[in-house]
Amino acid sequence: MIDHDKETILLICGDETDAATIMTNLYEADIRVVGPIHTARMALAMAAQTSPTLALLAGQPTGERKAAELAQAMMSTWGVRSMLLNPTEHDAHEASDWRASEHQVALVRRALTQTLPSI
Numbered sequence: 001m002i003d004h005d006k007e008t009i010l011l012i013c014g015d016e017t018d019a020a021t022i023m024t025n026l027y028e029a030d031i032r033v034v035g036p037i038h039t040a041r042m043a044l045a046m047a048a049q050t051s052p053t054l055a056l057l058a059g060q061p062t063g064e065r066k067a068a069e070l071a072q073a074m075m076s077t078w079g080v081r082s083m084l085l086n087p088t089e090h091d092a093h094e095a096s097d098w099r100a101s102e103h104q105v106a107l108v109r110r111a112l113t114q115t116l117p118s119i
Contacts, residue, residue, distance in 0.1 A: 007107065010052035010080070011035030012043050012061050012070065022058060022085075022112060029111035040065035040073070047078045054104050058085040071098040083108060 009026060011033050013019040019036035026033045034050045037043045040061040047055065055074045057067045065073060067089070071082035075098035083100040084090040087109075093099060100108075 006030065006032055007054055007104065008032040008034065008050065008052045009108070010037065010043060010047055010050065010055045010074075011058065012037050012040075012055060012067075013058035014038045014062060015059065018058055022056070025112050025114060026108070029107075029114065031107070031111055037061075039063040040070040043070060044073060044077060047074055047080050052080055054100050054108070055080050055082040056085060056108060057082055068093055068096070071096070074098065085112075 009031060011019060011022060013022060013036040023033050023036070034046055034052060037046055038061065040063040043055065043061060055071065057071060060067050061070055067084055074080040074082055081100045081104070082098050083105055084093070090105070
């Protein structure tokens, strides 16, 4: 059974090591992740098929669109809000309509700062 109350994050990240760390931390926090995706074009296509609740941009996507442009396209095309992983960059777009809610941002930041338990 699918839990529709959970976040589903579309991860746009071009660095394999960073993507693996991000995905592990989100998974440990019981957050679904689709990705990693490298290009803006593929991110838009995946949003159409996976209905994410949030797009997490961990760096610049490859292709024609940069992070803020992709975030705007995600919002205008699919109604998906976005979060830039870098807090300074995210905060620089405070007035943008594509920004994730503070609740979503806090949830993701908490998940990404938790330490994975040692086994």
